Amino acid sequence: MYEVLKPLLFSLSAETAHKLTLKLLDFAVAIPGTKSLFRKWYCVNDSRLRRKVFGLDFPNPVGLAAGFDKDGKHFRALANLGFGFIEIGTVTPVGQSGNPKPRLFRLPQDDAVINRMGFNNDGVEAMVRRLKKGKPANLIIGGNIGKNKETPNEQAVADYGKCFEALFPYVDYFVVNVSSPNTPNLRALQDKKPLSELLDHLQELNKRKAVPKPILLKISPDLNPSQLDDIVAIVKETGIAGVIATNTTIGRAGLRTPEKEVAEIGPGGLSGRPLREAATHVIRYLRKNLGDSVPIIGVGGIVSAKDALEKLEAGATLVQVYTGLIYQGPGLVRRINEALLAR
DSSP: OHHHHHHHHHTSOHHHHHHHHHHHHHHHHTSTTHHHHHHHHHOOOOGGGOEEETTEEESSSEEEOTTTTTTSSSHHHHGGGOOSEEEEEEEOSSOBOOSOSOOEEEEGGGTEEEEOOOSOBOOHHHHHHHHTTOOOTTOEEEEEEOOOTTSOGGGHHHHHHHHHHHHTTTOSEEEEEOOOTTSTTGGGGGSHHHHHHHHHHHHHHHHTSSSOOOEEEEEOTTOOHHHHHHHHHHHHHHTOSEEEEOOOBSOOTTOSSOHHHHHHHOSOEEEEGGGHHHHHHHHHHHHHHHOSSSOEEEESSOOSHHHHHHHHHHTOSEEEESHHHHHHOTHHHHHHHHHHHHO
16 A cells, blocks of 8 residues: 555655655544554564563564654554554654754655754643543553753753653653754763763652653764763663664765765755664664663664664664655564564
8 A cells, every 4th residue: 555655655745745644544544444454454463572671561572763753643543553662752841843844855765864853843731632632552652852942951951851740641651862963952962961960860750750660862873982881871870771772863974865965955864774784883882881681772774674683683672663664664564573473
């Protein structure tokens, strides 16, 4: 079905196509009988795929990465496409429009995307209103949280804390996003001192809860070994539950797309096939230096089942997809799970 729709979607701008795809999915699952049909096509139900991570029971290890459903508007429909978990956001305390359009670009020759969305979202209270309506049974939802563009880094702790407190009753785990390249100076929060302060604050809020929830850190693929060593130390010192490796890259090396076309697109985070090797390298480095006790969610450049297996073999505990869905459609999730069973 996706192969039929893909030429139409690729004739539209990337952001328009994304919104249209989600609206079509919402419409489709509202038709009686369609949910069961989608589940038959895309879901692989096998106990061998189950994973217990962060104290949560994942029906399979393939998740949807943050950014696909920024506002938590579509997770109920997306739950029919075979994902073991869905991450919504990035959400900020106050709604913001993000960067000027166009801000999302396909690189078909590379199975890649460049985005500079800029944390566009309706704000955390709007997300809470949607989550209050409930979620499908057994669906694990992660909440990816960030700071508003206008909030200086010195006050970022308060923004992350507001999102944490508001979402706490409704999500199963949290992801601290300090690695997007599309919010000015955000990546500076990955430095050891501000990052330690931020994670310590969130952990303190977490410990006050009757039942604390897992807090994960999402990091950049552009960190050097010294910076990665700092991340390893911070994870151990703060006792957070795990790491998501990785976000998008600001690098442009090795692209098949002509350099002139890439230059015309301008700045933004690159995702998709060109990110695969760098993301896998970070996963392997973290696994070697964190040991086996800290779960890692591997994301970046997964456009085939083979790519997902590579992430798992490098040390990832779970994986997430996003850009691969744009080029391969939701059948990618089924193919990864089937490959896991075959292995």
